[in-house]
Amino acid sequence: MVRRLPSQPPVLPGFSYVHVLGSGGFADVFLYEQNMPRRQVAVKVMLSEVVNDQVRQMFQAEANLMAQLSTHPSILTVYQASVSSDGRPYLVMELCSSSLSERYRREPIPVPEVLRIAIKIGSAVETAHRAGVLHRDIKPSNILQTAYGHPVLSDFGIASTLGGQKDENSVGLSIPWSAPEVLLDETPGSIASEVWSLAATTYSLLAGRSPFEVPGGANSSSDLMGRIARAKPQAIGRPDVPASLEALLRRGMSRRPEQRPESALEFVRELQLVETELGLPQTAAEIAMDDWALGTVADQEERTRLRPVSTGSAPPKAGRRRRRPVPSEPYAPVGTVRDRSAPDGPFSRSAPGAAGTGFRRMAWALAAAAALVTVLGTVALVVLVRAVGDGIPVVSDIQADVQSGGRVEFSWPDPGISDGDRYQITVTDDGVRSTPALQSASRFVVDTDAGHDVCVTVVVNRDGTTGAASAEKCVDVVED
Numbered sequence: 001m002v003r004r005l006p007s008q009p010p011v012l013p014g015f016s017y018v019h020v021l022g023s024g025g026f027a028d029v030f031l032y033e034q035n036m037p038r039r040q041v042a043v044k045v046m047l048s049e050v051v052n053d054q055v056r057q058m059f060q061a062e063a064n065l066m067a068q069l070s071t072h073p074s075i076l077t078v079y080q081a082s083v084s085s086d087g088r089p090y091l092v093m094e095l096c097s098s099s100l101s102e103r104y105r106r107e108p109i110p111v112p113e114v115l116r117i118a119i120k121i122g123s124a125v126e127t128a129h130r131a132g133v134l135h136r137d138i139k140p141s142n143i144l145q146t147a148y149g150h151p152v153l154s155d156f157g158i159a160s161t162l163g164g165q166k167d168e169n170s171v172g173l174s175i176p177w178s179a180p181e182v183l184l185d186e187t188p189g190s191i192a193s194e195v196w197s198l199a200a201t202t203y204s205l206l207a208g209r210s211p212f213e214v215p216g217g218a219n220s221s222s223d224l225m226g227r228i229a230r231a232k233p234q235a236i237g238r239p240d241v242p243a244s245l246e247a248l249l250r251r252g253m254s255r256r257p258e259q260r261p262e263s264a265l266e267f268v269r270e271l272q273l274v275e276t277e278l279g280l281p282q283t284a285a286e287i288a289m290d291d292w293a294l295g296t297v298a299d300q301e302e303r304t305r306l307r308p309v310s311t312g313s314a315p316p317k318a319g320r321r322r323r324r325p326v327p328s329e330p331y332a333p334v335g336t337v338r339d340r341s342a343p344d345g346p347f348s349r350s351a352p353g354a355a356g357t358g359f360r361r362m363a364w365a366l367a368a369a370a371a372l373v374t375v376l377g378t379v380a381l382v383v384l385v386r387a388v389g390d391g392i393p394v395v396s397d398i399q400a401d402v403q404s405g406g407r408v409e410f411s412w413p414d415p416g417i418s419d420g421d422r423y424q425i426t427v428t429d430d431g432v433r434s435t436p437a438l439q440s441a442s443r444f445v446v447d448t449d450a451g452h453d454v455c456v457t458v459v460v461n462r463d464g465t466t467g468a469a470s471a472e473k474c475v476d477v478v479e480d
């Protein structure tokens with residue numbers, strides 16, 4: 001591919017140009033220093049050749065969507081969008097350190113890290129789908145790493161807006177991660193095609209190459225398209241990749257969309273099961289459900305929804321904060337636990353002894369009020385669940401073992417589950433409730449930080465119907 005020279009960086013009021021960060025098919029990305037507040041930012045500026053009135057309007061709509069979605073911890077944060085004095089639309093974004101495209105071909109990425117990245121990016125994609133937005137260009141080069149090492153999905157919607165404007169080369173760049181029905185123009189994109197791209201991206205991070213690329217072989221666009229249509233990716237060829245993961249990725253890249261996991265969330269859930277199979281702590285699926293979380297900035301008409309999203313049973317509100325980086329030294333949370341579980345659940349939880357300050361007491365009063373509201377809601381829910389969940393065993397006697405590094409292992413005796421039953425585990429980490437995880441093992445590991453209090457509730461899920469919830473098991477992870 002012939003690399004073009006970057007365009008002239010525009011003069012932007014309030015920003016000073018520093019240097020070029022990179023070039024894509026329809027835009028250049030430059031490092032600027034913002035004057036107030038003073039910080040370094042990445043500015044993506046569209047090439048003047050692709051700009052016309054329609055593109056400008058679409059860019060604005062997509063910038064609004066991206067700003068809304070970028071509250072998600074795994075979606076690149078957009079600070080602002082505007083049009084430069086020479087007429088080029090630009091986005092001011094969080095500065096990232098690198099994209100995965102540079103890394104995955106250079107070195108094998110450990111399986112646990114790939115699972116973590118795929119779950120986080122899958123959660124971002126699921127959140128976008130629930131907002132009616134399709135990304136349409138999920139691939140390793142659109143996964144950037146923040147300064148804190150978090151993977152974030154970039155280029156939301158913009159590539160799709162500009163699809164018709166791209167030149168041959170840039171279209172070619174995305175072929176390896178495009179579903180067969182998209183390449184054959186049967187659809188401009190769908191939830192199923194995004195699941196395909198998620199699977200192809202995850203495969204690439206593991207294999208060090210895209211799934212239909214033959215090392216040393218012919219890999220022209222038409223070769224790739226032919227192989228993608230035949231849907232038989234080569235084996236990943238890594239002994240540390242479990243067969244279950246390889247099978248999931250193959251299913252995700254099925255020729256027939258109905259054979260793939262039904263949604264990005266289902267794909268994420270299956271990846272979490274692989275984590276459990278490998279004895280790894282499950283990565284939380286962070287999915288915004290509330291309308292306020294997705295904002296109302298953009299008009300519904302601006303959304304690129306192609307078909308309604310089936311949300312099934314809506315998961316509860318998920319946390320949207322970024323996790324604090326785990327401090328290395330000398331702050332090591334270890335085995336001191338204050339167990340706040342009680343057989344009757346949240347009502348009988350007692351305040352922790354260490355809640356000494358007025359602020360902490362006030363926090364607990366607020367938490368108690370919130371718990372009351374939750375419990376009132378739960379009562380109604382439990383009545384419903386009981387009506388349909390009779391005969392489903394109930395988990396009790398959950399044990400918590402706090403280990404070094406902020407790891408808490410919860411385990412419970414088998415209450416007599418049948419084949420096909422799954423435990424549905426809900427974790428609340430310092431007040432932030434994650435989407436429930438489904439698994440068959442009676443052991444669950446949570447990675448947290450010192451000072452957090454972590455609560456777990458387990459219910460048995462039988463063919464989509466849940467039984468009664470266990471008592472909530474809570475532990476305070478304290479510093480040594």
Ligand SMILES: Nc1ncnc2c1ncn2[C@@H]1O[C@H](COP(=O)(O)OP(=O)(O)OP(=O)(O)O)[C@@H](O)[C@H]1O
Pocket residue numbers: 021022023024025026027028029042044076093094095096097098099137141142144154155159170173
């Ligand atoms: N927020 C950012 N921080 C740092 N570098 C970035 C940022 N966004 C993009 N880049 C870098 O700028 C380059 C161009 O990015 P861009 O998104 O325009 O294109 P691309 O994803 O490589 O290709 P395509 O145009 O097909 O989407 C890439 O090398 C990318 O790593």
